[in-house]
Amino acid sequence: MGKKDTKETHPHSVTELCEAGSRLYANALRNGRIPRADAEAAPCLTEFALLHPDPDDSDWLRPVPPSVALAQRLTPIEREISEHRRLSIALTETFEPFLTLSAQDTSSGHAITVLEGLDRINAALDLATAECASEMLTIQPSGPRSTEKRLMEALERDKPLIERGVRIRTLYQHTARYNSERLAYVEQFANGKAEYRTIDELVERLIILDETVAFLPIRDDRQTALELRHTGLVRYLIKVFEFMWSRAVPLTAGAPYETAPDGITDIQHSIAKLLVEGHVDEAIARRLGMNVRTCRAHIAKLASALGSGSRAQLGYLIAQSGILDQDH
Template identity: 85%
Template sequence: MPPVIALSQRLNPIERDIAEQRRRSIALSEVFEPFMALGAQDTAPTHSISVLEGLDRINAALDLATAQCQTEMLTVQPSGSVRSAENRLLEALERDKPLIERGVRIRTLYQHTARYNPERLAYVDQFANGKVEYRTIDELVERLIICDEAVAFIPIREDRQVALELRHPGLVRYLVKVFEFMWGRAVPLSAGAPYETASDGITGIQHSIAKLLVEGHVDEAIARRLGMNVRTCRAHIAKLASALGSGSRAQLGFLIAQSGILEKEH
């Protein structure tokens, strides 16, 4: 058999298969065409969850979101180290000032310890005449920023080098509800000090520490969650132990539970 004929016989079945696969691909494309628009909507940026790595990228995304914010910004700002807190205050000042000048409302939650931070109070004083509200609460877990109930930012690493930008409406609405829950239990910064001594001789901060001690948290974790340094936290623990007559850390946990102080409203 001549080679040309042999080659033709070999190629014909392959070419028929290729033609058949091409017809099937065209048919599948026609079937799926009405649904492609729906798929594009589902993956649109308004429904996205983006991972932001590095402070430069995080700050760029925050700058863009605040520049587009028109109605309200909600923020949760836990205390950190003195140096990092000063840096964040400067960043916040640069972002908040244009927002306030545009008439955007800002609500910010701090920990109670912010009431005794001169830098934080000086920052707050700069916006006393704007549409800004500040409240404090005993314990905050992490930072949160929400713009116009449309986009939210949360850190996902303790060093704050990685964050999530959330534009999924369901997730953002959920975070707004979390913020409102904390806001309703917080104390306006203009109100009296929340750490006054109660009738049982134990201050509000010591009640918060007692709660975290019973939950099993170590001193460093308690200090971080309440926005104070470890030395201050241990001083409060010592005062709490003295008030309850405790001679050891193990006994302190027992006496806290036995005293019933965690069952009282403060």
């Protein structure tokens, strides 16, 4: 065991030669060799091949000339630099014919970009977020349950923005008020420049940064998204956001599912509106951010309140009751 311990290496690189190693290597260069026993104080010297056994006497070690030791370490580095230089030249030659073509129409070339795959979508989001300087607007529809991974991704993106003073405004569905993971996420920014509101119904996700770029998915599985940099489109989406924001309720304002004088809750009014529009249970649940079982429970309560005995009769009674004409 004792012999093995003497061969332990120092935890440093050759560019940070320890004090004992520097002293011993200098002595070896001045004297031509040093006793092997002395070198045990700096085992890194043999590990880095700065000392090698004396062929005439195994009890002594001779130094490798500094020029030789330096060349041994520089050669692979220079080879790698040359390879990167060769690659950069090859890439430049490959793209050079296209540079003049893209320069002919820079006004609309990147106005709309299709991003395929989560890796590319997240990379584009990360880049735009890093460049964001003033405000980020987001619409975040919830599924039946939020995944921890998705919330962690949002946290990693939002936290640096808050820390450098960027304002964040986010819209959720009312059901987010009963999602413990979502509430824990929001709580982390309670003292920052972040505002959260909820509204009964959201259609799709939207992210807008600095009135410059907007991201929105174009497939239900969120594997494909659009990156919009067209000024007119981005401004239009901001107006849509502001319209919804003005009708939303601050997350800290208490539960919005209060029972109206007619005995029907706000969420049931939202479900009634979607039922009359012809949406099926699954679509209603998705748009309101709840699971289908909860949605059907609300439908059952709505039917009971209106005295409906069937789904077909429920739609008729909703229309006749006038509840959709009221301002909720």
